[in-house]
Amino acid sequence: MSKVEKAKRKISFPHMGTISYAWSAALRIIGCEPFVEPYTSKKALSLGTKHAPEAICLPYKLILGNFIEAIEGGTDYVAMITSPGCCRLGEYGKCIANALTDLGYEAKYLELQLYDGLKGMYNFLLEASGKNNPFLFCRAIFIAMLKVFLLDKLETRLSYCRAREINQGDAEKHYNKSLKIIDQYDTVLGLRKASKLVKEEMSKVEINPNKEVLYVDITGEIYLVNDEFSNQNIEKELGRMGVQVRRSLTVSSFLKDAIIPKAFRKGETHLQRANRLAKPYLMRDIGGDALECVSDVAYANERGIDGIIHISPFTCMPEIMSQNIFPAMRENCEIPILPLIMDEQTGRAGYITRIEAFVDLMRRRKRRRQMQKISEQTPNQPTNSTV
Ligand code: SF4
Numbered sequence: 001m002s003k004v005e006k007a008k009r010k011i012s013f014p015h016m017g018t019i020s021y022a023w024s025a026a027l028r029i030i031g032c033e034p035f036v037e038p039y040t041s042k043k044a045l046s047l048g049t050k051h052a053p054e055a056i057c058l059p060y061k062l063i064l065g066n067f068i069e070a071i072e073g074g075t076d077y078v079a080m081i082t083s084p085g086c087c088r089l090g091e092y093g094k095c096i097a098n099a100l101t102d103l104g105y106e107a108k109y110l111e112l113q114l115y116d117g118l119k120g121m122y123n124f125l126l127e128a129s130g131k132n133n134p135f136l137f138c139r140a141i142f143i144a145m146l147k148v149f150l151l152d153k154l155e156t157r158l159s160y161c162r163a164r165e166i167n168q169g170d171a172e173k174h175y176n177k178s179l180k181i182i183d184q185y186d187t188v189l190g191l192r193k194a195s196k197l198v199k200e201e202m203s204k205v206e207i208n209p210n211k212e213v214l215y216v217d218i219t220g221e222i223y224l225v226n227d228e229f230s231n232q233n234i235e236k237e238l239g240r241m242g243v244q245v246r247r248s249l250t251v252s253s254f255l256k257d258a259i260i261p262k263a264f265r266k267g268e269t270h271l272q273r274a275n276r277l278a279k280p281y282l283m284r285d286i287g288g289d290a291l292e293c294v295s296d297v298a299y300a301n302e303r304g305i306d307g308i309i310h311i312s313p314f315t316c317m318p319e320i321m322s323q324n325i326f327p328a329m330r331e332n333c334e335i336p337i338l339p340l341i342m343d344e345q346t347g348r349a350g351y352i353t354r355i356e357a358f359v360d361l362m363r364r365r366k367r368r369r370q371m372q373k374i375s376e377q378t379p380n381q382p383t384n385s386t387v
Helices: 019-029 042-051 058-073 089-102 114-129 134-164 170-184 188-202 222-226 234-240 251-258 270-278 290-302 317-329 348-377
Strands: 010-012 077-082 108-113 214-220 243-247 307-313 337-342
Touching (some): 019 134, 042 058, 058 077, 077 089, 089 108, 134 251, 170 188, 214 234, 214 348, 222 307, 290 307, 307 317, 317 337, 337 348
Parallel strands (some): 214 243, 214 307
């Protein structure tokens, strides 16, 4: 066997939030070398934009940019997550593979068919590792899933702390340390220990638990909702303004719907809730995350949340549909909705101004409601006049 064949295969995935921590663990377990390219940046965006069709959606451009950076950095393989669907996602894989070939890159292209569930993951690991070891593959999948759940839990804690931190940037500092802790462990016992350490780390953030914060749900296209570069770190901005953010569209919720067998799930999943709550407005899945978005608005309204932000890429077909359904939802849902459409031209200043204005609106609305409640509870003052 030649030295090159003996060397570990370097495999790279595109970024999306903190997902690289999970796939890196799975690749290490099967004996490959995870190649983590620099986090998505303006450089990746301009590389992707330069080599992508102009009207294609933003995630495609960013993923292509990630791949170009990974290949130029020395990866042997690039792996793409694909799924069939009514939108462009079904075509992403082939388009990206063709674009890389046209650019003259020789890195091999792998595909992970997510909607084939565990079978799709197994086939991917088989192709990536070049060996058939069911035990190892089951371990890799299990550990990657545990990491995803731990990372999502950590992000929920981050959002809670950010909105209440006393020293700005404190929560972020401890969050980054927690990410490093999670990255160190690739076993069940190790992750149990990591979970404890992360809890301790995040408890060091000095917070004001009595601070009056606003609660906002974020929904939209899953990539933009979870990727801080493409959503211009909206959660950080909102946290700075004293807003606690919550997302239903997370990687762990996706795993529950698409990968984890029914017997192992607890409670109603996001997709099941989407089918239930979106029904009056949207009868069936029309691709992307439109069904989930419509139901997320109804769900946020049901819980009396202060507002909901919908983030979508410019030209995203399913999200254009969901945005057009929101006005019809006004009849039953009085929650404020802020739609944000992102592309490579989106300027930061205007974007922040819109978020600030929305936060201001929610704050005034909340105060008005609180005053109304107080005046309804206060009995009428007796007058001095005698009858
Ligand atoms: S959901 Fe929208 S952004 Fe995502 S691949 Fe489909 S069309 Fe593009």
